Amino acid sequence: MIRVAVAGAAGRMGATVCDAVDGAEDMELTGRADPALGTTLAEVLPDADVVVDFTRPDTALPNALECVAAGVHVVIGTSGFDIEPLRTATGANVFFGPNFAIGAVLMTKFAAEAAKYMDKAEIVELHHDRKLDKPSGTAAHTAQLMAQATGGEAPPIHSIRLPGLVAHQEVIFGALGQTLTIRHDSIDRLSFMPGVLLAVRRVAGLEQSPVVGLEHLL
Numbered sequence: 001m002i003r004v005a006v007a008g009a010a011g012r013m014g015a016t017v018c019d020a021v022d023g024a025e026d027m028e029l030t031g032r033a034d035p036a037l038g039t040t041l042a043e044v045l046p047d048a049d050v051v052v053d054f055t056r057p058d059t060a061l062p063n064a065l066e067c068v069a070a071g072v073h074v075v076i077g078t079s080g081f082d083i084e085p086l087r088t089a090t091g092a093n094v095f096f097g098p099n100f101a102i103g104a105v106l107m108t109k110f111a112a113e114a115a116k117y118m119d120k121a122e123i124v125e126l127h128h129d130r131k132l133d134k135p136s137g138t139a140a141h142t143a144q145l146m147a148q149a150t151g152g153e154a155p156p157i158h159s160i161r162l163p164g165l166v167a168h169q170e171v172i173f174g175a176l177g178q179t180l181t182i183r184h185d186s187i188d189r190l191s192f193m194p195g196v197l198l199a200v201r202r203v204a205g206l207e208q209s210p211v212v213g214l215e216h217l218l
């Protein structure tokens with residue numbers, strides 16, 4: 001059994017992850033850390049093999065450093081923070097998934113491939129209006145992989161925040177007389193759960209740390 005604690009357990013994603021971990025036969029939910037529950041990360045760390053972090057852009061890095069220092073592997077879903085300090089953190093493994101939905105991972109992969117052949121592209125990411133960061137982690141990761149694929153500049157990113165949205169992204173390409181649009185929609189946070197559980201199962205066995213992107217686990 002993998003002992004899993006969730007940071008941000010009372011949040012939109014954290015609560016969904018708690019249910020998913022609870023329902024996984026090979027995992028035990030050992031802790032829920034969240035200010036709303038009156039529980040800190042330090043309190044749940046001793047009983048955890050893996051922490052899953054879906055918190056805030058300003059807490060993800062200190063939380064991850066605290067996990068690694070305690071020898072506890074960490075799966076990060078939180079976006080909008082700088083991962084660089086985690087490159088020198090030793091003691092446990094870090095996995096960061098900019099997006100845990102398989103469709104979004106494929107959208108990013110297809111966009112990087114299309115970028116090699118189309119003249120120009122722009123990214124439009126659309127999220128619910130409670131999202132704290134912009135651009136989204138998914139859009140930043142997509143732009144980086146597209147730039148790597150072409151050796152050119154990263155495409156511009158446009159961010160839209162509206163009630164009614166969950167998590168959506170379009171990559172729009174233009175070339176002479178034509179456009180190509182690659183779009184992904186998460187219409188339910190359940191879309192992220194298979195990817196999160198996969199990362200929980202794999203994080204202890206990573207050969208390097210940190211690893212960024214679910215595409216490396218597929």
Ligand SMILES: NC(=O)C1=CN([C@@H]2O[C@H](COP(=O)(O)OP(=O)(O)OC[C@H]3O[C@@H](n4cnc5c(N)ncnc54)[C@H](OP(=O)(O)O)[C@@H]3O)[C@@H](O)[C@H]2O)C=CC1
Nearest residue numbers: 008010011012013033034054055059077078079098099100
């Ligand atoms: N990678 C992916 O596939 C996905 C990533 N995300 C990302 O996940 C993050 C969370 O999103 P979402 O669930 O919508 O946000 P929510 O605001 O609903 O949840 C975040 C929760 O974390 C709590 N929290 C704040 N600080 C701490 C801390 N130090 N320790 C433990 N818990 C803390 C918050 O409490 P309080 O409100 O009191 O601050 C809140 O309850 C965002 O960065 C979002 O972009 C979201 C969906 C998918």
Ligand SMILES: O=C(O)C1=N[C@H](C(=O)O)C[C@H](O)C1
Nearest residue numbers: 079098099131136137138167
């Ligand atoms: O805040 C969200 O909701 C999401 N955040 C992640 C991001 O910033 O890309 C992943 C997904 O888009 C949902």
